[in-house]
Amino acid sequence: MKRQLTGLQRALAAFAGGFALLALIFEFASTEGAPLPVWEFPLAGTFLVLGVLAIGRIWFQLPLFIDGALSVLGAVALLLALDTLQMAGPGYWFALVSTWMFAWLFVEQLAASIRAGRTSPTLGMLIPVVFGLSLLLIWEIIVRAASVPMVLLPPPSMIWTRILTSLPTLTADFLQTFKAVLAGFALGCGSGFIVAILVDRSPFLKRGLLPIGNFVSALPIIGIAPIMVMWFGFDWPSKAAVVVAMTFFPMLVNTVAGLNASSSIERDLMRTYAASYWETLLKLRLPAAAPFIFNALKINSTLALIGAIVAEFFGTPIVGMGFRISTEVGKLNIDLVWAEIAVAAVAGSAFYGVIALIERAVTFWHPSVRGGRT
């Protein structure tokens, strides 16, 4: 079976090979003004020659994993070259572009092959991995090859080393901040949910409470954080209070909207059974509201993290992710700041991911989850 390349794939293949050729032609790097030709870097040379040869796919078919292997080879070669060269030349940058295009071509073909059913969908997990690794690599290589000052942007390898050497600090900061995140998230979402039901129960409260909720959510976090510190002290409860203020309103509004999501015919049905308010709520309106409620939970998971970290800028005991970021920036320990950011990003994604997984299990029936007709 002949696999037909799409226009995009053909263009990518041509450009990847073309840039490899350019990289062979132009000056690769230099040290103290003296040029370093590409054959001083055997691995990079091998990659570039193979890359040019891969243009041969016009006449014969290449398995798609060749492109994956080529991009890995290119990445390793470029990383190793960084140790010897002082100044990257145009050839080096062309080689980087070529590597990147091979990675893109690989992902492109893999996605097409999964869509056509030739490759098992579990390999699709490779796509985000390749994407993330490429980003990290490009970051690493650009920062180091162009000698970007560390205070502007440290390379990922440096951040990673910093994470490994500062594990105790990072763990303590993470635990301190996540106490505030989890407590604030639970209280904020819980109270938003309960108030939503009170509001639903009584139109009087609706007129009174919704504007107040709106008002609270409009308060700037920088304004309330110092006040919360005065009210609840320096430790994590004041940060949790900020998180409560931030997460309350999204939950309130989404739940109120969700409670109206059931159709009138479904509510009529419950009426014909003479179901009580609470039975209708439990058996019809809350399940129908679940997609809305999970939306609020997902929004709030990111808001809670931002709120807790920023709130720590305004007075904390000497631990916490926000505290660390604000003080280490002053000491120009940028790599530690980035290490904290990396921990926050991973923890935030994991928090979001767990909620998204629970959502899939709970709202399995919703057309957006089961991917069917309504």
Next chain:
Amino acid sequence: MTSVVSARGLGLTFKTGDGDVQALSDVNLDINRGEFVSFIGPSGCGKTTFLRVIADLEQPTAGSITVNGTSPADARLNRSYGYVFQAPALLPWRTIDRNVGLPLEIMGYGDSAARVSKALDLVNLTGFEKKFPWQLSGGMQQRASIARALAFDADLLLMDEPFGALDEIVRDHLNSELLKLWARTEKTIAFVTHSIPEAVYLSTKIVVMSPRPGRVTDIIDSPLPRERPLDIRETPEFLAIAARVRDGLRAGHSYEE
């Protein structure tokens, strides 16, 4: 014979943004215990509205109505009717058996499982208990919604075009099943339809309605026996009643033109 539904001078006017809509005007009707009454008429003549008034889902603006000798509100609170809506309205997060069991849960029946399987058997859905509504065809969903209305002991069954979306063959089958069910359970059934043969085949009484304002133009008591094989539809008596219904519908139409 006792009257299950009794309407006197019943009227209902919807107040809308662009004027009032008279959905029902001066409806006088008695539905007796054990009767099968069909409502037929062009779209918008108030068939659904009348069923909804019986079910206490709409409040009349004129006249009076009793259900089981009480007000519709009390009848609803006594759970004395089952309602089959124009759409299946099954809850997508519940399997079919739990959908059918929903009224039993709310009304606190103890023998829920046995009732659910009996109701599903009546509509030929045995074997689909654990499916979700969105895994079933439209016709199966509608049958599940009928099973749900049959699962609990209501003497009055209100059905709003339950077979409207089904093909002719399935419809014939369900019609004769419905007749058997009616004979066996001695329920009183109020049934909305657009089909003349369906109305004549099923009913002991046919109520012909016409729109603007929605009103009853003819009430036909059927002389057909209660035992009805499908081929009764070729007999002269049957065709005579069908002709009378058709005349009634036509008269209602010419009235507005």
